[in-house]
Amino acid sequence: MSAKKILENLMVNIVNGQVDVIDLAQPLNEETPVIHLPEQFSNTGGFKYIQLSKYNEGGPAWYWNDFVAGEHCGTHFDAPNHWVSGKEGDAVDTMPMKNMIGEARVIDITEKSSQNPDYCLTIGDIVAFEEKYGRIPEHSWVILYTGWGKYGQDKEKFFNIGSDGMPHTPGFTKEASIFLAQERNVLGVGVETVGTDAGIAATFDPPFPNHYYMHESNRYGLAQLANVDKLPPRGAILIATPLKITNGSGSPLRPIALVPKS
Numbered sequence: 001m002s003a004k005k006i007l008e009n010l011m012v013n014i015v016n017g018q019v020d021v022i023d024l025a026q027p028l029n030e031e032t033p034v035i036h037l038p039e040q041f042s043n044t045g046g047f048k049y050i051q052l053s054k055y056n057e058g059g060p061a062w063y064w065n066d067f068v069a070g071e072h073c074g075t076h077f078d079a080p081n082h083w084v085s086g087k088e089g090d091a092v093d094t095m096p097m098k099n100m101i102g103e104a105r106v107i108d109i110t111e112k113s114s115q116n117p118d119y120c121l122t123i124g125d126i127v128a129f130e131e132k133y134g135r136i137p138e139h140s141w142v143i144l145y146t147g148w149g150k151y152g153q154d155k156e157k158f159f160n161i162g163s164d165g166m167p168h169t170p171g172f173t174k175e176a177s178i179f180l181a182q183e184r185n186v187l188g189v190g191v192e193t194v195g196t197d198a199g200i201a202a203t204f205d206p207p208f209p210n211h212y213y214m215h216e217s218n219r220y221g222l223a224q225l226a227n228v229d230k231l232p233p234r235g236a237i238l239i240a241t242p243l244k245i246t247n248g249s250g251s252p253l254r255p256i257a258l259v260p261k262s
């Protein structure tokens with residue numbers, strides 16, 4: 001089938017509902033949870049509205065706001081230059097456009113992470129997934145389905161701070177991160193939690209290994225995804241287009257997934 005025909009068919013299927021368009025973004029507002037680093041580090045201010053007018057003296061016929069937002073707030077994109085290991089890699093404005101679109105492979109660790117909130121994806125989990133659903137292709141997004149998206153608006157459950165003062169949320173082992181970046185050449189990983197590493201990953205060696213190894217290999221990250229439970233293990237197309245911030249290290253965005261009904 002010609003590429004022209006494929007796109008025509010895709011559009012017909014979107015319009016008639018045979019292909020669902022899934023919203024993978026959490027709501028973005030002043031209550032949106034943002035990562036909190038220890039006090040010695042600079043923290044993001046999150047998202048703030050500054051109202052300019054709302055059908056009033058500032059603008060009698062119009063409503064509009066300015067907003068202030070961290071590059072890494074709410075549902076957002078992590079570019080390779082976010083991390084010291086990827087500082088020569090892509091920024092959000094220099095990444096190839098075709099890297100904004102990839103097939104999604106969704107690895108379900110909901111049961112393991114409900115039993116152990118510190119659970120980190122292993123190479124064994126990836127191998128088991130591939131035995132069932134086929135090899136993870138190059139240029140695909142690997143989405144870690146933990147069930148954390150349902151806590152997206154509930155800061156207490158979302159961060160799950162323990163008696164040790166640390167957040168306890170799932171992530172990736174160092175080995176699985178290296179495997180996906182170097183053996184599977186994925187576009188990147190996506191997670192429902194505040195960042196692509198586990199809550200306690202500051203204590204890992206190296207700290208935040210998923211950031212370290214994915215970005216070192218010029219791979220990307222997607223954080224705070226919603227509606228991951230609506231994605232099949234394979235077969236969805238994920239589109240993630242960060243804002244074109246000059247030399248940006250990341251950007252809030254509204255990723256979407258195209259999911260066939262059958």
Ligand code: MN
Nearest residue numbers: 072078223250
């Ligand atoms: Mn980030």
